[in-house]
Amino acid sequence: MDASAPLPAPAAEAASGRALMIRNLRKEYRPGVPVLRDVSLTVEGRGMTAIIGPSGTGKSTLIRCINRLVDPTSGEILFQGQDLAKLGGKKLRHARRRIGMVFQEYNLVERLSVIENVLCGRLGYLPVWRAWLRKFPSADIERAFQLLDAVGLGDFATIRADQLSGGQRQRVGIARALMQEPDLILADEPTSSLDPKTSVEIMELIAQRAGERDIPVIVNIHNVELGRRFADRMIGMSRGDIVFDGPTGRRGSARSPLSPMSSTPRPSLTSPGRASSPGSSMAAASYRGCFRPISRRTSFSFSIWAWRRACRSPFWRLCSAR
Numbered sequence: 001m002d003a004s005a006p007l008p009a010p011a012a013e014a015a016s017g018r019a020l021m022i023r024n025l026r027k028e029y030r031p032g033v034p035v036l037r038d039v040s041l042t043v044e045g046r047g048m049t050a051i052i053g054p055s056g057t058g059k060s061t062l063i064r065c066i067n068r069l070v071d072p073t074s075g076e077i078l079f080q081g082q083d084l085a086k087l088g089g090k091k092l093r094h095a096r097r098r099i100g101m102v103f104q105e106y107n108l109v110e111r112l113s114v115i116e117n118v119l120c121g122r123l124g125y126l127p128v129w130r131a132w133l134r135k136f137p138s139a140d141i142e143r144a145f146q147l148l149d150a151v152g153l154g155d156f157a158t159i160r161a162d163q164l165s166g167g168q169r170q171r172v173g174i175a176r177a178l179m180q181e182p183d184l185i186l187a188d189e190p191t192s193s194l195d196p197k198t199s200v201e202i203m204e205l206i207a208q209r210a211g212e213r214d215i216p217v218i219v220n221i222h223n224v225e226l227g228r229r230f231a232d233r234m235i236g237m238s239r240g241d242i243v244f245d246g247p248t249g250r251r252g253s254a255r256s257p258l259s260p261m262s263s264t265p266r267p268s269l270t271s272p273g274r275a276s277s278p279g280s281s282m283a284a285a286s287y288r289g290c291f292r293p294i295s296r297r298t299s300f301s302f303s304i305w306a307w308r309r310a311c312r313s314p315f316w317r318l319c320s321a322r
């Protein structure tokens, strides 16, 4: 990763590790009206931190400042030896690709297949022309299949994203975030569009996959019970300030064996592209096989249209330099 402007010595020392340090972070959408009021916070290099608080209190703004979907007004966001708040262009793109983001409304490209949506997680690593031509490296395709298996959607690779249920879409969103090989996962209300049972499964999945990678997760969540169940630390926000910060008393259990996920495919959905569940390379080979017919079947204009949709999504903005 590129080096950024030099940091003050103590900050550089602390920020060179895996922790995320936020210092005096302030955001004003309108001048003089702060949504975040000099928030300071250190998130350790592992475990799940849940942020709770009433609607409109600045939770999403905080998350979006970290990955710079929103530009902070002032303050520092120190991560891996860089101040994310001050990065731009290529350096910002390089920093962002190590920060996975799981959105409340999934932010999938509905008209692309599940596997292509997962592969979108590599967009920050690829030249744009490769993405437009869908020329993903074989290793990426294999990994995308492995991740789809890992999130319980191995049989859904060639199905269009708009045919999935909410829970399945969020699983794709998680696989896409993991496809980035992130060092930090941010999740903004990942369960608020889901029913209670699916919400538990999604939180379980995020905790499990982040635990396996041993990376920290910051999750905005309005369901305090869910937060308590899965997070190691709970931060309460009110009117742009942190008003509570403490352990949930469940440290260590995030990485304990979890109950099996119920990833039962919906009976109405079949996997047209593949007959059997993918191992990895066989699945990738079969994807390459089914990819050509898909390309032929779909017109060039469809491809342009789908990617134009992709380009307008917040996820694309995360992958692109500016």
Ligand SMILES: Nc1ncnc2c1ncn2[C@@H]1O[C@H](COP(=O)(O)OP(=O)(O)O)[C@@H](O)[C@H]1O
Binding pocket: 029, 030, 035, 053, 054, 055, 056, 057, 058, 059, 060, 061, 062
């Ligand atoms: N893009 C924006 N432009 C102007 N105001 C915004 C924007 N995004 C959020 N806000 C305002 O900032 C405040 C905090 O919003 P948000 O961070 O979404 O809160 P939360 O996630 O806690 O519900 C709200 O008053 C909201 O209206």
Ligand SMILES: [Mg+2]
Binding pocket: 059, 060, 061, 189, 220
């Ligand atoms: Mg929000």
